[in-house]
Amino acid sequence: MIEKILRRLILVIVTIFVILILPFHSLVRWFKRKSRDNAPIVSDQSKKGFITRYIDDFWLGNSGRAQNNRVFVFFLLPSLGAFLLFVIYPFVHGLFLSLTNWTGLNTGNESFIGFENYRIIFSDVRFIFSFAQTILYSLMNILAINVVAFLLALLVTQKLRLENIYRAGFFMPNLIGGLVLGYIWQFVFNRALVSLGGVFANSWLASGSTALFGLIVVVTWQYAGYIMMIYIAAIQNIPLDLVEASKIDGATAIQRLKLITLPMIAQAFTVAMFLTLVTSFKQFDTVMSLTQGGPATTLPTWIGAFYGLADMPVVQSTNLIAINIYQEAFSRYQMGVGQAKAIVFFGFLLVVSLLQVYYNKRREIEL
Amino acid sequence: MSTSPIKKKRSFRRLFLELFGIGLLLLFFFPFLIVIINSAKSATEIISTPLSFPTDWSNLLRNITEILGRNNIDYFSSFFNSIFITSVSLITIGVFSAMAAWVLVRTKTKYSMFIFLFFLAGMVIPFQVVMLPLVRLLETLRSLTGIQFKDTYHGVILAYIGFGAPLSVFLFHGFIKSIPLDIEEAAIIDGCTKPQVFFKIVLPVLKPVFVTLLVLNGMWIWNDYLLPVLVIGLGGSVKTLPLSVANLAGFYDKEWGLILTSVLMAALPVLILFLFAQKHIIKGMTSGAIK
Numbered sequence: 052m053i054e055k056i057l058r059r060l061i062l063v064i065v066t067i068f069v070i071l072i073l074p075f076h077s078l079v080r081w082f083k084r085k086s087r088d089n090a091p092i093v094s095d096q097s098k099k100g101f102i103t104r105y106i107d108d109f110w111l112g113n114s115g116r117a118q119n120n121r122v123f124v125f126f127l128l129p130s131l132g133a134f135l136l137f138v139i140y141p142f143v144h145g146l147f148l149s150l151t152n153w154t155g156l157n158t159g160n161e162s163f164i165g166f167e168n169y170r171i172i173f174s175d176v177r178f179i180f181s182f183a184q185t186i187l188y189s190l191m192n193i194l195a196i197n198v199v200a201f202l203l204a205l206l207v208t209q210k211l212r213l214e215n216i217y218r219a220g221f222f223m224p225n226l227i228g229g230l231v232l233g234y235i236w237q238f239v240f241n242r243a244l245v246s247l248g249g250v251f252a253n254s255w256l257a258s259g260s261t262a263l264f265g266l267i268v269v270v271t272w273q274y275a276g277y278i279m280m281i282y283i284a285a286i287q288n289i290p291l292d293l294v295e296a297s298k299i300d301g302a303t304a305i306q307r308l309k310l311i312t313l314p315m316i317a318q319a320f321t322v323a324m325f326l327t328l329v330t331s332f333k334q335f336d337t338v339m340s341l342t343q344g345g346p347a348t349t350l351p352t353w354i355g356a357f358y359g360l361a362d363m364p365v366v367q368s369t370n371l372i373a374i375n376i377y378q379e380a381f382s383r384y385q386m387g388v389g390q391a392k393a394i395v396f397f398g399f400l401l402v403v404s405l406l407q408v409y410y411n412k413r414r415e416i417e418l
Numbered sequence: 419m420s421t422s423p424i425k426k427k428r429s430f431r432r433l434f435l436e437l438f439g440i441g442l443l444l445l446f447f448f449p450f451l452i453v454i455i456n457s458a459k460s461a462t463e464i465i466s467t468p469l470s471f472p473t474d475w476s477n478l479l480r481n482i483t484e485i486l487g488r489n490n491i492d493y494f495s496s497f498f499n500s501i502f503i504t505s506v507s508l509i510t511i512g513v514f515s516a517m518a519a520w521v522l523v524r525t526k527t528k529y530s531m532f533i534f535l536f537f538l539a540g541m542v543i544p545f546q547v548v549m550l551p552l553v554r555l556l557e558t559l560r561s562l563t564g565i566q567f568k569d570t571y572h573g574v575i576l577a578y579i580g581f582g583a584p585l586s587v588f589l590f591h592g593f594i595k596s597i598p599l600d601i602e603e604a605a606i607i608d609g610c611t612k613p614q615v616f617f618k619i620v621l622p623v624l625k626p627v628f629v630t631l632l633v634l635n636g637m638w639i640w641n642d643y644l645l646p647v648l649v650i651g652l653g654g655s656v657k658t659l660p661l662s663v664a665n666l667a668g669f670y671d672k673e674w675g676l677i678l679t680s681v682l683m684a685a686l687p688v689l690i691l692f693l694f695a696q697k698h699i700i701k702g703m704t705s706g707a708i709k
Contacts, residue, residue, distance in 0.1 A: 059495070062656075063502060066571040122612045123525050126517040130583040131533065133514075137580030138540050141551035148551055203442075211436050219696055220443045223450075226692050226699075227685045228641025230660045234667055234681050235449050238674055242468040243452050272446065280704045333544055336643040340664065376546050377644075390550050397547040404542070 149391040155384035168391035176358055178392060180350055180366045181375040182399075184263070188371060189331035192267050196327045197320075199275040204282035205308075218283070222276035229273070233340025236269045256341065259348025259368035266369055269337060274330065278323045285319030286312065321411040328407055332400050335373040344370040344378065372396050457481055457679040464674050481679040490669050491680055496662040497687070499571075503658060504639045507575050511582040511635055512628050513621075518583070519590030520616055524602075534591060540584035545644060552577070553648050569654040577649055582635050593627045594620070633702030640688065659684045 149168055151161040172178045207217050224232065237256065244251035255265035289312065297307050338344065350363040370378075376396065380389035455471055456464050458478035472478075486493050518537075522530045556567040567573035597620065605615045643660045650656055652665050663684050667677045692699055 059498075062571060066575065067506065118612060119525070123521045123530075126521040126613075126616070127533065129510075130514040130518040130579060130587065131537075133576055133580035134537065134540060134583040135580075137552060137555070137577050138543060138548055138584075139536075141548040141555055142543055144555070145547055145551040148554075206435065206439055206442070209432075209435055211432070211439055213436065213439060217439050217443055218700070219692075220446055222700060223689065223692065224446065225703075226637065226688045228643065228660050230641070230643040231663055231681050231684050234663065234677055235453055238456070238468075238678060239449050239452055242464065242674065243456075246468050272449070276446075277703060280700055284704050329544075333546065335546075336641075336660075339643070340667070373546050380550050386550050393544075393547045393550065397544055400544060401542055 145390050146394065148387060149394050151387050153387035153390070155380075155386055161387065164387075168388050169395070171388055172392050172395065174358075176350060176354055176360065176364065177366055177370075178375060179358075180354055181370045181372050183351075183354065184368070184370065185332060185372040188263055188266070188334070188369075189328065191263075192270055192331040193324065193327045195267055195271045196274050196278055197323055199271055200278035200323065201282050203275060203279040204286055205312075207279065208283060208286050218280075220276075221279055224273045225277045227273075229334075229336030230340045232269060232273055233337045236265075236272075237341050240265055257346055259346050262342055262346055262368045266334075266338060266341060269341060270331070270334065273337070274327065278327065281319050281323050281326075282316060285316035289315045317411075317415040321408065321415060324407055324411060325404060328404055329400070332396075332403075333373055334371055335377070338369055338371055338374055339377075342369045344374045453678050453682055453685075456674065457682050459675060461673065461675050477675075478679070481675055482683065485666075485676060485680050485683060488666070488676075491662045491666045492657065493662065493680075493683060496657045496659050499656045500640060500658040503571060503574055503578075503656075504636060506571070507578040507582070507639050508632055508635055510575065510579050511586055512631055514579060515583055515586035515631075516590050516621060516624055516628070517616065519587045520594055520620055522587070523591055523594045524599075534587070537584045537587045541588065545581070549644065549648055556649065567649075569650050569656060571656055574646060574649050574656070577645060578635075578639055581645070582639075586631050586635070589627050589631060590624065593624060597623055629698055630702040630705055633699050637703070 148161070150163055150165060152164050152167075153161040203217075203221055207214055207221070211217070227235075240251075240256045241254045245254050255261040255268075293311055293315075294307065297311055302310070344367045346368060347365045348368040350360075350366050352363060355363045372392070373396075376389050376392045379392060380386050452468070456468060458472040458475050458481070460477055463472065463477075485491055522534050553568075556573060559565070559567050567576075601619055601623075602615050605619045606612075610618065641660060642658075643664065646658050646661050647664070650658065650661060652661055652668070654661070657665065663677075663680050666680050670676050
């Protein structure tokens, strides 16, 4: 036990040292030394070659320009370095790896196979189904979250007595991670609600036709409180005199909602749409712990018909695209195929979110 | 007396809304309630009566001590890991991103504009696209340098610095632009070097953005599952809380008493923190989103 704690302690100290102290220490020392020998610049410039002078001028010397350059590089280095190393490099490398027959074994022996992986994924009905299911799920989810969040925001801004408690309460599910929530709701659907009977008599998560709705309920419960906060901020920014004037003019509550509230919160709507869109598409943790991508269902006939299949294969009903990529890579070890799927996913998400923002921005101006 | 019918109508409406709100609140709390009451039940009791209140609340204590004893969840150590990884990541993301954003704002060259746009481009990259090559990169780094990156604190934290940089740099960039240059110039005239200007003058001014980022990044890192599962692994030695819960749930399939207790123990610290820092958390989450 003591040995374990000691080992942990050493690990902690080393980490703090490497990440925090070392960079700062060397930074501070570097600058201290440079400012200490701020002594008169000895003019042996003429003796130096062109390159040395250039380095001195731009980098090592005491001139203002060299100092600025040093600060620029040193200050940028930690976060730009980590960003380049852990985000940009894997991204670019991934573009290449999606064109190879890379498997889980990182031997470096994979060979270039052109667009074969992309051909594989587009002829795989399971992937197409998972893609279609993700789009369907995202559409319903965006609608459900935004409607619930907006109604909650309207309720909470009615100057009720327990306003703050409602706000905090609706927001609370959002504090807990998707993975943990998934387990909570798995129990709620499979045990608690089943014993209630009625529409819940058969667990929603057990049938391929209802599992997606179960997932939407969970994510709406989790996310609506957060989106509600965005709407509340927007509603509270509506100038009061506008509301007062409309009241004096005799506008009904519904007219006020339609003609004042909705146009005035158009910007918040763009933000909320964007956030819900991106989270819906990337949904992973919650699905992982709620359904693991299951339960099984048969492929919808329209996809099967498109591929000319006579009998429909069995597919996983909540196998959303993020889950599909993960399983392709870590259950089947088809890393190259998984990476190709990820890149298709990225391209699609990029186009959809840009279109969404563009369209909503244009509408914002019109309103 | 003439205003009373309207007043009455309004107070009735208000009462109705108030009751409606309370009803909704109860509905929202229903899953939490289920977790709490079922954490205090024995396995047979959960299966027979999942909705009723427990007969014996001391079961809760028994379940908790059981969890603390199990070494496949290792609650204390994963709690510590979560706290350590989250706090070091938060501080480093904050300071490093602020440094980067500051020089990007204050150096007006085409390079700084280009680098800033580069950071922004990073925001649209979903983690799924990067995750497979990232795992491979960590292995390559180990064989190149001999330093283990998988299943270590620094591996996870460095990855978080990289993935947290775009949003943080963006938020700091927007805020620093609004800070008047005069203060910094005055400090330089008073004899500050440029790093001193940043650490002594600029960084304290950035506090509001810092708080926003603490909340946004904190919620993300504390609850994150996908990055830790790839970098640390379910069986790793520096498991975070979500990993431990997943590990336990995978190990004791359908042993709901234990799973729900571990869920409760994983969720409780954040909920308690929320009760104390409610205002900051809500403000941080929303102002971060709107920008």
